[in-house]
Amino acid sequence: MKFTSLTTIAATLLLSASALARPTIEARDVYAPPVTYPHAGTVWKVGEHHNVTWDTANHPVNITNGIGQIMLRKAGLTTPVILASEFNILLGRITVTVPWVQNGTDYQLVLFGDSGNFSPTFTITGPASLF
Ligand SMILES: *[C@@H]1O[C@H](CO)[C@@H](O)[C@H](O)[C@H]1NC(C)=O
């Protein structure tokens, strides 16, 4: 009997703890703007500077995470290579330096704000003089 009541108290405490932990619902929207450059057919060379662009039209008033980060993907996998970070997602453009990576026609960028959005697949080539 005593055991049962203690269990009930414990359960009640757990319930109220989870109720407290539950985040309050905020009027905020997930925002994943589409990448407009690079696009299909883009060829970048290692060491070049390029402006990655994305479409900020129709962005929601309240964005959950307005801090952007751009990472490199290859063959459908996100690599640890960060091309840009800590920028305002509403800028719509950020200059990146093409990293020292192997040639490939299967690169993509992923633009993170609230949520990741992939660019089309594009090509990165090494500088011809080094090969
Ligand atoms: C945006 O956030 C503000 C402050 O939290 C809130 O008053 C407003 O209703 C929100 N607007 C939209 C469109 O969610």
Ligand SMILES: *[C@@H]1O[C@H](CO)[C@@H](O)[C@H](O)[C@H]1NC(C)=O
């Ligand atoms: C990126 O855009 C800025 C602003 O339009 C321009 O000044 C700069 O030259 C561009 N950089 C490249 C690498 O295209």
Ligand SMILES: *[C@@H]1O[C@H](CO)[C@@H](O)[C@H](O)[C@H]1NC(C)=O
């Ligand atoms: C990478 O691409 C460059 C430019 O097209 C080419 O000259 C070089 O031979 C390529 N290297 C490899 C390892 O495929």
